[in-house]
Amino acid sequence: MTHFKPPQPIDVDHRAEFERFARRQANGEVFDAPARLPDEERRLHIRRTLREDHRFRIENRPEGAQGKFDTLSGSLFSFFRGTALLYYRDQAGTDAHLPMVFSIGDIHPENFGVMPNADGVPFFGVNDFDEAHVAPFSWDVKRGALGFYLAGRENGFSKKKCRKFARAFVRGYLHELADYARSDREKTHQFRIDNSPSMIRDLLEDAMQSREEFLEDLIDLDKGLFVPTDEVIPRSGDVDRFQGIIEHYVETSGIDTGGRAGHFRVKDVALKTGSGTASLGLDRWFILIDGGSEDHRDDIVLEAKQARRSALHGLVPGVEPGSEAHAARIVQSQNIHLVAGDPYYGHTEIDGRSFLVRERSPYKDDIDIDDLDGSDMKIYAWICGRTLAQPHARSDADTGVMEGDAEGRILDAIEPGLFVADVVGFAEVTAKRVKRDHKLFRKDHELGAFHFVE
Numbered sequence: 001m002t003h004f005k006p007p008q009p010i011d012v013d014h015r016a017e018f019e020r021f022a023r024r025q026a027n028g029e030v031f032d033a034p035a036r037l038p039d040e041e042r043r044l045h046i047r048r049t050l051r052e053d054h055r056f057r058i059e060n061r062p063e064g065a066q067g068k069f070d071t072l073s074g075s076l077f078s079f080f081r082g083t084a085l086l087y088y089r090d091q092a093g094t095d096a097h098l099p100m101v102f103s104i105g106d107i108h109p110e111n112f113g114v115m116p117n118a119d120g121v122p123f124f125g126v127n128d129f130d131e132a133h134v135a136p137f138s139w140d141v142k143r144g145a146l147g148f149y150l151a152g153r154e155n156g157f158s159k160k161k162c163r164k165f166a167r168a169f170v171r172g173y174l175h176e177l178a179d180y181a182r183s184d185r186e187k188t189h190q191f192r193i194d195n196s197p198s199m200i201r202d203l204l205e206d207a208m209q210s211r212e213e214f215l216e217d218l219i220d221l222d223k224g225l226f227v228p229t230d231e232v233i234p235r236s237g238d239v240d241r242f243q244g245i246i247e248h249y250v251e252t253s254g255i256d257t258g259g260r261a262g263h264f265r266v267k268d269v270a271l272k273t274g275s276g277t278a279s280l281g282l283d284r285w286f287i288l289i290d291g292g293s294e295d296h297r298d299d300i301v302l303e304a305k306q307a308r309r310s311a312l313h314g315l316v317p318g319v320e321p322g323s324e325a326h327a328a329r330i331v332q333s334q335n336i337h338l339v340a341g342d343p344y345y346g347h348t349e350i351d352g353r354s355f356l357v358r359e360r361s362p363y364k365d366d367i368d369i370d371d372l373d374g375s376d377m378k379i380y381a382w383i384c385g386r387t388l389a390q391p392h393a394r395s396d397a398d399t400g401v402m403e404g405d406a407e408g409r410i411l412d413a414i415e416p417g418l419f420v421a422d423v424v425g426f427a428e429v430t431a432k433r434v435k436r437d438h439k440l441f442r443k444d445h446e447l448g449a450f451h452f453v454e
Contacts, residue, residue, distance in 0.1 A: 253346025
């Protein structure tokens with residue numbers, strides 16, 4: 001039997017303090033930033049920040065919170081992925097002179113992958129918008145370069161090679177941005193099987209599977225109900241409640257009711273556990289929707305994922321923190337960043353909390369970076385840099401994020417060679433801090449600072 005310990009006291013909410021910090025940093029005031037704290041003070045800063053960021057999980061899903069902290073302790077790259085608030089508090093107020101875009105907010109090698117477009121065709125792109133927020137374009141580029149540097153180091157590559165991965169990412173970004181500046185291709189481009197680099201084309205081909213192959217791992221195709229597993233827990237008694245939740249989602253998100261899901265009749269519901277590094281401990285549901293025929297192979301699985309405040313909230317120079325529903329922000333980002341993306345992407349509320357809704361697609365797949373050699377890692381970094389350029393190029397007058405031409409304004413604001421060198425230098429220096437932070441976090445973790453389950 002699992003026993004729960006009462007959560008340790010949650011520290012004071014520091015959001016307002018860091019909003020003031022961001023404004024002071026942007027104004028050029030000189031003072032000690034969190035990144036410059038000595039080890040023991042930095043360890044306490046890390047503890048406070050992670051507890052604050054995971055307050056809901058600690059109080060409502062202590063086993064999920066502890067599971068996430070255990071994951072962060074075991075891997076440097078997982079620690080980087082799962083501590084976005086800690087990372088962005090070190091970036092607060094920086095790069096105030098650079099053009100703003102609707103940033104992804106959490107760019108790294110594992111947040112690119114395969115998903116379906118509006119026609120049900122698989123394509124490759126950025127696939128996680130949870131941290132999306134208006135910010136200097138450089139914030140995405142720096143975090144992406146750092147992600148490739150850290151992933152390379154964790155996979156045993158030398159610092160020299162990791163610098164090459166980071167450099168390839170930034171150069172790919174600038175190459176594609178310059179191409180968009182010569183055309184309006186960002187309005188229509190998708191990486192599909194017919195036009196992708198060979199590495200991505202192979203991934204897209206591997207992702208192709210029939211709907212039956214996908215569904216048979218989740219539902220009983222004879223009964224049309226979810227199959228219980230360690231991570232999928234059927235809650236058939238909640239069908240009526242979720243019918244109202246789905247109707248609210250269809251109405252508020254403007255979902256087309258003429259597609260495969262038709263009348264959006266809920267057939268079954270299941271609680272999903274254990275998904276995603278950053279999302280561990282947050283509520284997630286699978287909702288089985290009638291596909292419109294008696295054949296259960298036509299059914300659609302929607303995933304409702306609890307949304308949260310972006311880690312960038314209150315830290316961006318010149319941007320006042322908004323009060324919009326968290327999932328609505330994520331949906332807005334997806335609509336801006338992707339060309340004809342998932343038609344079921346929307347939002348709703350469950351028990352008074354904001355949830356993102358999307359199709360659980362049979363085409364969901366991504367590159368396993370652990371399998372890449374040095375040459376392939378460099379190629380993949382180049383491709384991901386190119387992929388990031390499109391969301392930034394779409395953050396212009398056509399979508400209302402900024403005035404004028406986004407790609408032109410970005411390129412005019414930098415000297416390309418210097419920008420590449422600056423970002424690669426940032427990645428190398430910041431990687432050392434992330435490694436130091438991970439060591440301090442593991443010390444705290446071993447002392448029981450993040451243990452909530454006996």
